[in-house]
Amino acid sequence: MPGTRIRTLALAAAAALAAVTLPTATAGTATAASAYDDTYYQDALGKSGTELKSALHTIISDQTKVSYDGVWDALKSTDEDPANSSNVILLYSGTSRAKSANGGDTGDWNREHVWAKSHGDFGTATGPGTDLHHLRPEDVTVNSVRGNKDFDEGGTEVANGGGSRTDSDSFEPRDAVKGDVARMILYMAVRYEGDDSFADLEPNDSVDNGSAPNIGKLSVLKKWNDEDPPDAFEENRNEVIYTTYQHNRNPFIDHPEWVDSIW
Ligand SMILES: [Ca+2]
Ligand SMILES: [Ca+2]
Ligand SMILES: [Ca+2]
DSSP, rough: OHHHHHHHHHHHHHHHHHHTTOOOOOOOOOOOOTTTTTTTTTTTTTTOOOHHHHHHHHTTSOOOOOOOOHHHHHHHHHHHEHHHEEEOHHHHHOOOEEEGGBSTTTTTTEEEEESTTTTTOOOTTTTTTOOOOOOOEEHHHHHHHHOOOOOOOOOOOOOSTTTOOOOEEEOOOGGGGHHHHHHHHHHHHHHSSSSSSSSSSSSSSOOOOOSSSEOOHHHHHHHHHHOOOOOOHHHHHHHHIIIIISSSSHHHHHOOHHHHHHH
16 A cells, blocks of 8 residues: 555654664764674773773773784785775775785785884784784885884875875875874774783874884874774774674774874
């Protein structure tokens, strides 16, 4: 009956609207909603500042760890080119390269530690050095240009760097991944608090951190988090790491506004 069908459609439309509007946080706040608020983030909701950081640390420290060898295959999945399943997207360069071209030679891609492993000296032992949330495929040469530099704006354009820039003491990723870099660094700061056998990693506002367990500049990373919000690629890799590999999430991809609450 036509009347029944119209009522059914109206109900479906109302249900769809409710599904869109239901998971919002308290009206009047700027808090974004995540599909994981009622489950994964249950113990963090409603908190701010150091309380929020501490709750998130507990939540995301419950994880499966990947070996450094296992990182190769994991990156082929987390960073797969959505337009070509034989390739990965390189973080800074922004280009697509064959998954099979992983290695250490010129023209290969390798495992970039966005939190440079010398900052806190954690190396590639299973732990922060193998944490997929800050490991990304990058061209061997561009990876070497970034080295262990802190992040800041300025410098000259990096060859094959997709618009990334560098000077003697800092590296500026291309615009499209500035927020990704910020959220990876801040994930590491919350995940690693010195209560295991590794250093307490924390951001600061310097560009000369050397081997100290710090990375800067925090003020710039906060700005990048605002300017480059999470996109489908970043959200997908968070999901793949959560469901397939580590079973923990980067909270700042789900809730970018938590950056300003903690820092
Ligand atoms: Ca600089
Ligand atoms: Ca981005
Ligand atoms: Ca920390």
